[in-house]
Amino acid sequence: xxxxxxxxxxxxxxxxxxxxxxxxxxxxxxxxxxxxxxxxxxxxxxxxxxxxxxxxxxxxxxxxxxxxxxxxxxxxxxxxxxxxxxxxxxxxxxxxxxxxxxxxxxxxxxxxxxxxxxxxxxxxxxxxxxxxxxxxxxxxxxxxxxxxxxxxxxxxxxxxxxxxxxxxxxxxxxxxxxxxxxxxxxxxxxxxxxxxxxxxxxxxxxxxxxxxxxxxxxxxxxxxxxxxxxxxxxxxxxxxxxxxxxxxxx
Amino acid sequence: xxxxxxxxxxxxxxxxxxxxxxxxxxxxxxxxxxxxxxxxxxxxxxxxxxxxxxxxxxxxxxxxxxxxxxxxxxxxxxxxxxxxxxxxxxxxxxxxxxxxxxxxxxxxxxxxxxxxxxxxxxxxxxxxxxxxxxxxxxxxxxxxxxxxxxxxxxxxxxxxxxxxxxxxxxxxxxxxxxxxxxxxxxxxxxxxxxxxxxxxxxxxxxxxxxxxxxxxxxxxxxxxxxxxxxxxxxxxxxxxxxxxxxxxxxxxxxxxxxxxxxxxxxxxxxxxxxxxxxxxxxxxxxxxxxxx
Numbered sequence: 001x002x003x004x005x006x007x008x009x010x011x012x013x014x015x016x017x018x019x020x021x022x023x024x025x026x027x028x029x030x031x032x033x034x035x036x037x038x039x040x041x042x043x044x045x046x047x048x049x050x051x052x053x054x055x056x057x058x059x060x061x062x063x064x065x066x067x068x069x070x071x072x073x074x075x076x077x078x079x080x081x082x083x084x085x086x087x088x089x090x091x092x093x094x095x096x097x098x099x100x101x102x103x104x105x106x107x108x109x110x111x112x113x114x115x116x117x118x119x120x121x122x123x124x125x126x127x128x129x130x131x132x133x134x135x136x137x138x139x140x141x142x143x144x145x146x147x148x149x150x151x152x153x154x155x156x157x158x159x160x161x162x163x164x165x166x167x168x169x170x171x172x173x174x175x176x177x178x179x180x181x182x183x184x185x186x187x188x189x190x191x192x193x194x195x196x197x198x199x200x201x202x203x204x205x206x207x208x209x210x211x212x213x214x215x216x217x218x219x220x221x222x223x224x225x226x227x228x229x230x231x232x233x234x235x236x237x238x239x240x241x242x243x244x245x246x247x248x249x250x
Numbered sequence: 251x252x253x254x255x256x257x258x259x260x261x262x263x264x265x266x267x268x269x270x271x272x273x274x275x276x277x278x279x280x281x282x283x284x285x286x287x288x289x290x291x292x293x294x295x296x297x298x299x300x301x302x303x304x305x306x307x308x309x310x311x312x313x314x315x316x317x318x319x320x321x322x323x324x325x326x327x328x329x330x331x332x333x334x335x336x337x338x339x340x341x342x343x344x345x346x347x348x349x350x351x352x353x354x355x356x357x358x359x360x361x362x363x364x365x366x367x368x369x370x371x372x373x374x375x376x377x378x379x380x381x382x383x384x385x386x387x388x389x390x391x392x393x394x395x396x397x398x399x400x401x402x403x404x405x406x407x408x409x410x411x412x413x414x415x416x417x418x419x420x421x422x423x424x425x426x427x428x429x430x431x432x433x434x435x436x437x438x439x440x441x442x443x444x445x446x447x448x449x450x451x452x453x454x455x456x457x458x459x460x461x462x463x464x465x466x467x468x469x470x471x472x473x474x475x476x477x478x479x480x481x482x483x484x485x486x487x488x489x490x491x492x493x494x495x496x497x498x499x500x501x502x503x504x505x506x507x508x509x510x511x512x513x514x515x516x517x518x519x520x521x522x523x524x525x526x527x528x529x530x531x532x533x534x535x536x537x538x539x540x541x542x
Contacts, residue, residue: 063430089432097430105423106416117413118432162431205315 016041016202017170022071022106030069033059033226042200044123046217048236050208050246054226055206059172063095085128089154090118092169101159104148108139111147111158115165132161135191153184160191177209189216210248215236222247256378257503259387266398267457268346271476272491273482274450276472279485280422281294281442283334289450290469291355292328296321296451298363301464310373317451325447326526329440339393391397394456400493418442478518482525484532493534
């Protein structure tokens with residue numbers, strides 16, 4: 001793949017994950033009003049939008065923490081309706097939630113093991129842990145330390161490493177750059193881009209940090225008050241001043 | 251000298267049972283954030299069935315197996331049949347339901363077995379072993395120690411060395427992250443109840459011959475003492491439960507011997523008040539307890 005999968009190329013490849021008219025939220029006023037979304041296999045899609053646009057709700061709905069009141073979510077063409085949260089990681093969806101991504105009471109190594117507990121191939125689990133340490137040497141040095149002792153950047157690395165342990169098809173990330181130093185953000189984005197090229201991983205990234213997200217994404221989706229208001233190739237979206245002013249505030 | 255050793259031995263043996271029972275409370279607390287007020291009655295129910303086996307076969311080993319299996323079954327029934335339907339909005343809900351369960355269970359035991367104390371024979375001699383002129387410990391005390399040590403070590407290994415233990419801890423600390431990682435959290439909760447009830451039942455069975463005697467209300471006092479132990483050690487801390495259990499066993503024995511039986515509960519109450527004033531999260535709890 002020389003050209004990243006832009007909106008056009010997407011139609012040619014298979015769809016990893018798709019949402020159709022998804023309505024979801026807490027209480028009477030849904031946070032998502034009929035969201036349609038298509039993630040081609042091996043693409044990185046960034047969902048951007050202001051606070052309260054429904055970005056986190058979107059990810060929680062896909063991972064099953066919040067059942068949609070209508071609409072359908074399909075993984076590789078199969079509907080996920082009625083599939084419980086703990087089953088979805090087995091199907092290939094892994095969700096890296098916002099902020100409290102690691103379990104503070106467990107050690108770094110235990111957090112990593114947690115990501116692959118459901119897998120039966122024990123030998124491979126061990127080699128996967130070694131791989132994560134290779135990519136994030138900072139974690140290797142702290143393998144026996146509890147998660148509570150890690151810095152914000154290390155926690156995010158651990159959360160992504162743990163998600164990797166599940167050998168997912170689709171990775172959902174909620175604000176991975178939140179509160180991190182630019183250097184750390186760059187490292188993490190590099191890791192995501194590498195996961196895509198190396199494993200063909202499909203990534204759905206939710207970010208307030210619009211520039212960073214669009215810099216590694218193929219497609220940008222603008223979410224505003226629970227509705228998709230634009231789906232464009234990332235580069236085009238970044239250049240569209242009007243959209244930026246309207247919804248992204250820069 | 252001999253008296254001191256005997257007191258220490260008796261105190262530690264008593265404490266070992268407190269520790270075991272407190273450990274059962276801690277296990278449920280960690281797994282579900284429920285303070286299981288029904289634990290005494292559940293454990294006594296399991297002990298009654300073990301008693302039937304003991305009377306029928308004369309084998310204390312079989313009685314232990316029975317108490318573990320029946321305890322686990324009762325734990326399973328309580329969680330699947332009752333506790334999981336209790337709304338967790340207020341901790342009071344589960345406490346009230348548990349107290350209701352206590353009334354039902356003790357009532358049932360009374361109907362089935364009568365309210366009087368059943369004599370339970372000790373499988374080993376209670377006469378202290380003598381080394382020269384020194385009386386050290388009785389074989390039964392030693393036996394209690396060994397059983398408690400094996401169970402505590404087994405639980406420690408389960409939680410720190412196995413995948414199942416990791417899954418149970420992850421569920422206890424952060425059920426959402428655990429579920430996102432594919433851990434079947436509700437199954438882990440049930441397992442937590444089963445494990446806890448088995449351990450609690452074992453504690454009662456061990457204490458019945460020497461300490462409690464078997465009646466539908468045998469578990470009441472043990473529950474009060476062990477609950478204090480768990481609070482003092484830190485409801486979140488299995489290590490705290492064990493250490494605090496041993497300490498309180500010795501304290502209770504020494505105080506009772508020196509000043510009489512009425513002073514014992516008062517001494518424990520004083521200790522509880524001091525701990526709650528100075529370190530409300532418990533002595534061995536490392537961090538502020540997570541609230542569910």
